[in-house]
Amino acid sequence: MKKIFKICVLPVCMLLSVTGCKKSFDELTINNNVPNAVPASLLFNGVLNSMADGPDGENEIYSQYYLYNYDYYGNNRYDFGSGDNYYNTLKNVVAMEEQAKLAGLPAVNQYSAVGKFFRAYFFSKMSLEMGDIPMTQALKGLDGLTPAYDSQKDVMKQSLTWLEEANTDMTAVIAKGGSTLTGDIYLNGDLAKWQKVINTFHIRLLTELSKKAAEADLGVTSQFAAIVGNPTKYPIMQSADDNLQYTFVAPSNYYPMTPDNFGQNGSRKNSSSTYVGLLTNLKDPRVFVTNEPSRDLVDVAKQSPTAFNSFVGADPGLDLGVMYNNAGLQKYSFINRKRFYSTFTGEPSIQIGYAELMFNIAEGINRGWATGDAEAYYIKGIQASFASYGVPTGTGTFTAYFYRPGSTGTANIANYDTYTINVDWAAYYAQAGVKYTADAAGLTKILQQKYLALFRHSGLESYFTYRRTGIPVFTTGPGTGNGGRIAARFQYPSSERTSNADNYNKALQAQFGGNDDINGLMYILK
Structure with missing residues (x-):
């Protein structure tokens, strides 16, 4: 009996095309002609530049050091708009930590230590400006598009914890020796000086919480006493040589006030x-x-x-x-x-x-x-x-x-x-x-x-x-606006009203009677 065999070539090739020959979407979108990952050192450098608060800006007006006298350029009113938004910078902090591990560094390394400092620095600064902010559910990419707001108290508690951990981790990294921070525009990679910055900032944040010093679960007084009383465990700045300071260079990064612009500025x-x-x-x-x-x-x-x-x-x-x-x-x-x-x-x-x-x-x-x-x-x-x-x-x-x-x-x-x-x-x-x-x-x-x-x-x-x-x-009057009051806070970024409306409104209701009120008193001021 004659046997007839059918060879189904086309279906096999089709099968291969959807199985063994398959490439993922991520693979197809990779351009192999350009770098696909940024080293931890470059991310670190970018974060450092993002944290610089230079002179000749609105901060000097709000602090009543320096005043506009011509309204074409600005005014001295306390009509605060939105506060700082450091979430993209914080995403780079996360990426910095991940890249350090991918480069073969141990779980506790110099970048992870300063990463905890950066978290404390940026989250606490945004909270000091605005009040409750997204923290726990932030920085999660597509899983965190509408993050809930953490209370200001929780933001501060977590920031203090990060600073404690950053000091501990930096002690361990320094003890092993041989590590540095590449791309450091502030302290030239000196880990010992970075540890002093961490603890010096810890003292600043505790001072910011002076009105809440009686709340035992915040631990303001106990942490302050521990840092001041144990310089071996908690090294702090010993002179101006330890300052974390942003240095201007010419011609790439001019000082805001130059010989050319006094008349205009x-x-x-x-x-x-x-x-x-x-x-x-x-x-x-x-x-x-x-x-x-x-x-x-x-x-x-x-x-x-x-x-x-x-x-x-x-x-x-x-x-x-x-x-x-x-x-x-x-x-x-x-x-x-x-x-x-x-x-x-x-x-x-x-x-x-x-x-x-x-x-x-x-x-x-x-x-x-x-x-x-x-x-x-x-x-x-x-x-x-x-x-x-x-x-x-x-x-x-x-x-x-x-x-x-x-x-x-x-x-x-x-x-x-x-x-x-x-x-x-x-x-x-x-x-x-x-x-x-x-x-x-x-x-x-x-x-x-x-x-x-x-x-x-x-x-x-x-x-x-x-x-x-x-x-x-601070003095007030017609020139400072806001009904003769110094504003107590900045508003939330306008994007929160549209992209995260439910959580935004819950945060306003919990703190300021439902209004994004620049005169509302946040938790740490009560």
């Missing part, structure tokens, strides 16, 4: 009475470095350019039209052009610094959170600030540079008049408004000196400190 702003008035009331020599005297008082009223009463800041609450006219008549002090407008690189912008740490420790000890010499920390903070401006902390002199009227350009040293300023640190410190006392008045002095030290540095920290303590006194 610096002349449209003038100093604030909140800042300048505090300096002059204390007869503080730093005013000669950061500001220039009112030309009206010097040239018309014939006052000495080195007299403290020749330096005048504008009231932030002043109507902008009135301020503009007064500024045009040179009745106010402008920022010192020699220091801030004579080069393209300027001074580094401190993000987390030694002077602030000294004041934060002094504040905690004053509040009774730990034992120690609050006055010693307080003095170190003032002296670190003085030194950053080249002001002697003993008996000595320094040179003040004031721009000569009628000159052209800010870079030429010949355009400045020079004056020798005598400094007697002991006499300065002996003043009743400066010398530390272990009481509520002493706390006020700590906070005032912290405010002076953070001029042009550390982003919103001076605003946060005022919001928390009322020190120094």
Whole structure:
């Protein structure tokens, strides 16, 4: 019997095409001609750039250091919009940690340690600005498109936990030796300095929680005492050499104030009475470095350019039209052009610094959170600030540079008049408004000196400190808007109203009576 065999070639090939010959969608979308993964070091570098809060922005307005006098460029109103959105940056933190493991590093490594610091830094900063925020369900890609909001208390508790773990992990990494952080624009990969930054920031965050120090489950006082009392386990900054600071370079990354733009920028702003008035009331020599005297008082009223009463800041609450006219008549002090407008690189912008740490420790000890010499920390903070401006902390002199009227350009040293300023640190410190006392008045002095030290540095920290303590006194009026109130928070990003509406509305109802209210009090302020 003849047997007939049929060979089904086509179905077999079709079968192979959907089985053995199959490529996944991900494989088909990979372009093999370009890199398909970013090294941990490049992601780390990008995160570092994202965390930089430089000078000459709205933060200085909100902190009443520096004011717009011309409404074409901006105003001094506390009509806050949305706060910072760092979720894309935090996604890069996650990717950084994953790439470090794929590169063969152990589970606990230098990138995972700083990754925990970054989580604490960015999540807590967004919460300090806005209140409750998505955290636990955030950063999950397609599984986290509509994340629930975590309470501000939970955000802070988790951030404090991350900082504790980051310190522990960094200790382990340093002990093994041989590790560094490639792509580090701040500390050149020095892990020991990064550990100091972690614990210094831990102290800052605990200080931000001063109104909740009595809540045992937050552990504000116990954590503060542990860090201050055990520098071996919790190394902290020892000098300004440990500062986490952003350095400007030319020509790729200019300082925001350059010799070319004073007329378009610096002349449209003038100093604030909140800042300048505090300096002059204390007869503080730093005013000669950061500001220039009112030309009206010097040239018309014939006052000495080195007299403290020749330096005048504008009231932030002043109507902008009135301020503009007064500024045009040179009745106010402008920022010192020699220091801030004579080069393209300027001074580094401190993000987390030694002077602030000294004041934060002094504040905690004053509040009774730990034992120690609050006055010693307080003095170190003032002296670190003085030194950053080249002001002697003993008996000595320094040179003040004031721009000569009628000159052209800010870079030429010949355009400045020079004056020798005598400094007697002991006499300065002996003043009743400066010398530390272990009481509520002493706390006020700590906070005032912290405010002076953070001029042009550390982003919103001076605003946060005022919001928390009322020190120094911020003034209001027609120019600050918002019904004569200093706004208490930023609003949520507008995208939350559309892409995450249910959770957004639940968060508003839980905190602010259903309104995205810039005057609403968040948990840490109650």
